[in-house]
Amino acid sequence: xxxxxxxxxxxxxxxxxASFGRLVVSELLARNHDVTVFRTETGSALNEPxxxxxxxxxxxxxxxxxxxxRSFDGVIANIGDHHPLHGSVVNVLEQCPCLVIxxxxxxANLAAGWAHEAxxxxxxxxxxxxxxxxxxxxxxxxxxxxxxxxxxxxxTRPMTEWLTPLAAGIVTHSAFWAPRMRAACSGRVxxxxxxxxxxxxxxxxxxxxxxxxxxxxxxxPNNRADQVLLAIASDTVLRARCEYxxxxxxxxxxxxxxxxxxxxxxxxxxxxxxxxSDAALRAEMAEVDVISCLRHPVVEAGSASLVTAMYAARPxxxxxxxxxxxxxxxxxxxxxxxxxxxxxxxxxRAILAEPAAALTMGQRARARALQVxxxxxxxxxxxxxxxAATEAAPAIAAAHRLGKVLGRFEIDPNDPAVTRIVGNxxxxxxx
Amino acid sequence: MLSxxxxxxxxxxxxxxxxxxxxxQEAGHQAEEMRIPFSWSxxxxxxxxxxxxxxxxxxxxxxxIALKFPAYLIxxxxxxxxxxxxxxxxxxxxxxxxxxxERSPRGEAIRAAIRAADEDAFRSARxxxxxxxxxxxxxxxxDLHAHVLFAPLNDPELFSGGDDGGFILAAGRVGHAERQGLxxxxxxxxxxxxxxxxxxxxxxxxxxxxxxxxERCGVADRVIFDLRFLPxxxxxxxxxxxxxxxxxxxxxxxxxxxxxxxQAGKPVITSTDSGxxxxxxxxxxxxxxxxxxxxxxxxxxxxxxxxxxxAACLGAAGRxxxxxxxxxxxxxLERLLG
Numbered sequence: 072x073x074x075x076x077x078x079x080x081x082x083x084x085x086x087x088x089a090s091f092g093r094l095v096v097s098e099l100l101a102r103n104h105d106v107t108v109f110r111t112e113t114g115s116a117l118n119e120p121x122x123x124x125x126x127x128x129x130x131x132x133x134x135x136x137x138x139x140x141r142s143f144d145g146v147i148a149n150i151g152d153h154h155p156l157h158g159s160v161v162n163v164l165e166q167c168p169c170l171v172i173x174x175x176x177x178x179a180n181l182a183a184g185w186a187h188e189a190x191x192x193x194x195x196x197x198x199x200x201x202x203x204x205x206x207x208x209x210x211x212x213x214x215x216x217x218x219x220x221x222x223x224x225x226x227t228r229p230m231t232e233w234l235t236p237l238a239a240g241i242v243t244h245s246a247f248w249a250p251r252m253r254a255a256c257s258g259r260v261x262x263x264x265x266x267x268x269x270x271x272x273x274x275x276x277x278x279x280x281x282x283x284x285x286x287x288x289x290x291x292p293n294n295r296a297d298q299v300l301l302a303i304a305s306d307t308v309l310r311a312r313c314e315y316x317x318x319x320x321x322x323x324x325x326x327x328x329x330x331x332x333x334x335x336x337x338x339x340x341x342x343x344x345x346x347x348s349d350a351a352l353r354a355e356m357a358e359v360d361v362i363s364c365l366r367h368p369v370v371e372a373g374s375a376s377l378v379t380a381m382y383a384a385r386p387x388x389x390x391x392x393x394x395x396x397x398x399x400x401x402x403x404x405x406x407x408x409x410x411x412x413x414x415x416x417x418x419x420r421a422i423l424a425e426p427a428a429a430l431t432m433g434q435r436a437r438a439r440a441l442q443v444x445x446x447x448x449x450x451x452x453x454x455x456x457x458x459a460a461t462e463a464a465p466a467i468a469a470a471h472r473l474g475k476v477l478g479r480f481e482i483d484p485n486d487p488a489v490t491r492i493v494g495n496x497x498x499x500x501x502x
Numbered sequence: 503m504l505s506x507x508x509x510x511x512x513x514x515x516x517x518x519x520x521x522x523x524x525x526x527q528e529a530g531h532q533a534e535e536m537r538i539p540f541s542w543s544x545x546x547x548x549x550x551x552x553x554x555x556x557x558x559x560x561x562x563x564x565x566x567i568a569l570k571f572p573a574y575l576i577x578x579x580x581x582x583x584x585x586x587x588x589x590x591x592x593x594x595x596x597x598x599x600x601x602x603x604e605r606s607p608r609g610e611a612i613r614a615a616i617r618a619a620d621e622d623a624f625r626s627a628r629x630x631x632x633x634x635x636x637x638x639x640x641x642x643x644x645d646l647h648a649h650v651l652f653a654p655l656n657d658p659e660l661f662s663g664g665d666d667g668g669f670i671l672a673a674g675r676v677g678h679a680e681r682q683g684l685x686x687x688x689x690x691x692x693x694x695x696x697x698x699x700x701x702x703x704x705x706x707x708x709x710x711x712x713x714x715x716x717e718r719c720g721v722a723d724r725v726i727f728d729l730r731f732l733p734x735x736x737x738x739x740x741x742x743x744x745x746x747x748x749x750x751x752x753x754x755x756x757x758x759x760x761x762x763x764x765q766a767g768k769p770v771i772t773s774t775d776s777g778x779x780x781x782x783x784x785x786x787x788x789x790x791x792x793x794x795x796x797x798x799x800x801x802x803x804x805x806x807x808x809x810x811x812x813a814a815c816l817g818a819a820g821r822x823x824x825x826x827x828x829x830x831x832x833x834x835l836e837r838l839l840g
Binding site: 479482 | 549553557611615618619
């Protein structure tokens with residue numbers, strides 16, 4: 072049945088989530104659905120040119136959640152941990168419970184951006200954290216976000232539970248974050264492998280005794296670039312034969328940290344390319360032999376760089392954790408999370424020693440990516456998830472409204488009246 | 503215009519809401535009265551009543567004027583509250599030990615919810631008006647300062663005054679809180695004074711009980727009972743004919759009966775614990791204010807009858823006071839629609 076669908080997400084060439092969106096929306100259009108894309112960027116990110124698509128394209132700021140709810144058969148919203156790309160979705164979710172695709176499990180950066188841009192700054196953020204995680208979760212006088220505290224942040228206040236209760240259903244791209252999403256969302260939670268187009272990278276070369284190792288994408292401290300440097304520095308052979316490149320944007324402090332570390336270790340610093348367009352990335356990849364997809368902690372629900380690496384058919388290093396641990400052992404090289412360097416060094420030595428085996432591993436990864444990460448597979452499972460969310464949405468919206476009313480009356484969530492009223496609501500709305 | 507509907511209860515508040523709509527319509531506005539069902543029993547049900555009110559939505563309305571709990575919880579961006587009274591069982595009546603809300607942690611939780619809901623509604627309103635008694639409670643319990651707005655008389659022309667018929671009138675609902683029994687007991691201390699009790703009884707046992715009390719007190723020959731709902735014309739005729747009006751409820755907000763007496767140029771006898779009426783009845787100026795005891799009330803009634811020219815002067819002062827306050831519907835509408 073043809074449906075009128077609203078797709079809420081970033082829609083510019085610099086966003087991986089937008090690339091994912093374009094792939095999925097194209098598949099939905101191919102299946103004869105009528106899709107309108109609503110761009111969710113805020114501020115200067117809205118000035119980025121739109122990706123081409125043969126669907127209607129609107130700015131989400133131009134429509135409110137109630138109208139959205141009334142005007143479409145189904146609404147799909149994309150959430151990622153970057154306020155400039157997803158800022159305008161937050162308020163819409165309050166009015167329009169819908170199917171939400173969580174690209175990240177931790178959404179602390181999004182929450183911080185929202186508090187700063189759309190609410191009362193740190194006070195709003197503190198209120199949120201206190202309500203969701205209790206007063207102990209954010210010690211007074213400490214910053215909400217700090218690069219050195221990502222692990223603590225992910226463990227104590229990832230902010231996942233800020234938006235998951237607003238969803239009528241959730242799609243996420245790994246089993247890792249699913250349990251806490253299920254605990255917080257009244258709708259169905261589906262785990263679907265991320266859909267991503269074949270990156271069409273140049274084929275891997277057979278190395279001639281030297282390795283170029285690359286990390287792709289926006290590099291944060293949890294990309295564990297330092298572990299790759301430690302691994303290279305730990306072995307005389309690797310020092311002589313390995314070169315490390317960071318193919319994507321790196322924040323200044325992180326770049327400085329990695330340069331200082333290289334100096335301390337007595338090895339050349341990595342090469343920093345900065346942001347690369349798809350075409351430039353493809354050109355760079357022609358010289359890449361090994362891809363590092365290390366992460367710790369894991370804040371994302373799905374990893375586009377991992378799927379890109381698998382499509383690229385290169386031997387790929389992953390931390391054995393989160394979404395990265397959900398790829399079979401035959402397709403990627405596993406490393407112990409949090410102390411990856413030792414395993415990285417061992418894997419690099421093996422790749423140098425057995426180039427054919429490494430290439431075979433890369434081919435297996437590509438075969439799996441083609442099989443699992445296609446848009447066709449994704450949409451086959453997305454549509455039932457959307458149907459379930461759309462069916463659940465009215466009851467969830469009513470429960471939200473009720474919760475707000477009871478909140479305004481300052482009634483404790485455990486008050487017997489809450490149980491009684493919610494029970495009556497369930498009897499009324501849920502068959 | 504938002505108010506409540508409690509089956510079989512019709513009092514001053516109901517009359518006010520009916521007449522507010524009528525006045526708005528006569529002033530050229532489209533106005534309708536919307537009354538939501540409300541039950542305060544069992545106590546636990548109060549939270550549901552509030553949730554229901556808060557969950558309602560009003561559209562296609564430019565201005566909402568809400569009068570009573572929980573009707574004023576219905577959200578609207580352009581709501582004016584004219585607070586006739588809060589749910590007093592959660593406030594002063596609770597403090598006075600006269601509430602059906604139990605003194606227990608559960609009772610406290612329910613009271614807290616009522617007060618939080620009220621606070622939210624009062625602070626969200628575009629403007630907050632209140633009767634004098636309600637305004638005092640807003641100040642006491644919410645630290646909120648409302649504009650005092652008296653309810654104007656609906657038919658002042660009926661209360662034109664008239665010859666003094668030499669009796670005291672106790673008009674209005676007849677019940678325990680209104681304390682007509684106390685007036686009958688007071689009659690024993692006011693030799694020769696006649697009392698007329700006129701109004702609908704709260705329950706079927708009330709007429710017999712009052713008659714028996716009058717007989718016990720030896721004053722049955724000086725009390726006339728007219729225990730029924732009196733049409734306005736009949737009620738006004740009694741007010742116009744009396745020497746003074748006696749109105750001694752326990753802590754009531756309503757001042758309507760006193761205003762009708764003043765409009766007719768009649769003084770008012772009331773007691774020191776009667777509530778809102780004390781804002782307009784001043785002892786020795788527009789009436790007599792005494793302790794709520796048979797002896798003192800009897801003396802007050804006797805003084806009125808003994809010095810009827812003095813009573814007339816007090817009544818005239820009441821009428822002047824009313825005129826000075828300019829408590830009229832056009833004035834009230836101007837404020838409510840401002």
